[in-house]
Amino acid sequence: MKTFLLIGANSDLALETKKQIEREGNTAICISRNFSIPLPNSYTGNPVTNDLPEIEENIDGLVYFPGSITLKPFRALKQTDFQHELEINVLGAINAIQKYSSKLTEGSSIVLFSTVAVKVGMPFHSAVSVAKGAVEGLTKALAAEFAPKVRVNCIAPSLTHTKMAEKFLNTPEKVEAAGLRHPLKKVGTPGDLASSIIFLLNDSSSWLTGQILHVDGGMSSLKV
Numbered sequence: 001m002k003t004f005l006l007i008g009a010n011s012d013l014a015l016e017t018k019k020q021i022e023r024e025g026n027t028a029i030c031i032s033r034n035f036s037i038p039l040p041n042s043y044t045g046n047p048v049t050n051d052l053p054e055i056e057e058n059i060d061g062l063v064y065f066p067g068s069i070t071l072k073p074f075r076a077l078k079q080t081d082f083q084h085e086l087e088i089n090v091l092g093a094i095n096a097i098q099k100y101s102s103k104l105t106e107g108s109s110i111v112l113f114s115t116v117a118v119k120v121g122m123p124f125h126s127a128v129s130v131a132k133g134a135v136e137g138l139t140k141a142l143a144a145e146f147a148p149k150v151r152v153n154c155i156a157p158s159l160t161h162t163k164m165a166e167k168f169l170n171t172p173e174k175v176e177a178a179g180l181r182h183p184l185k186k187v188g189t190p191g192d193l194a195s196s197i198i199f200l201l202n203d204s205s206s207w208l209t210g211q212i213l214h215v216d217g218g219m220s221s222l223k224v
Helices: 012-023 079-103 128-148 163-168 173-182 189-199
Strands: 003-007 027-032 043-046 059-064 104-113 150-157 212-215
Touching: 003 012, 003 079, 003 173, 012 027, 012 189, 059 079, 079 104, 079 128, 104 128, 104 189, 128 150, 150 189, 189 212
Parallel strands: 003 027, 003 059, 027 043, 059 104, 104 150, 150 212
Antiparallel strands: none
């Protein structure tokens, strides 16, 4: 049985990942600023402020879920917008990894999150693209530094049915329009991403590190 640490564990994606971890007979330790429902093996903590709890267990993997979608015209963005994106997406991940890296076992895995907008330039995405581009750089730097003991990979999704993306998908018309922008003609689900997380956490991906996995319905690679 393996133990995985989920940071930002109150999101739709984290809860789906937790289900899949437990379905395989493994254990998920959950950390979040707050929990909408009580979870076993859960702790409150905030990686952005570096207010993170101590854990006794060694862990076989760490997933950092916190993220944001700040979409504004570049001229409307303030420095505080960029700082906010960097704090949530980059500095929080750094704080969490520094806090718990000593708990990672031999052969363990770290999973971070980017966005399709880093590879594919998109209007109004400059703030989030700056932050997620830094996450991709962090992924590769840590993969090199932590090898061969710990693997570090990153998932770069496109728009997915989650609470964070709700305002972009809150009508059937928006869902249809978003789906049509992807070669696979649909929007992603938490289950799609959770399956990719599980793959990166388990031994099936034991020869994979320093990679950006594009789980995006083909948007980053195809034009159809």
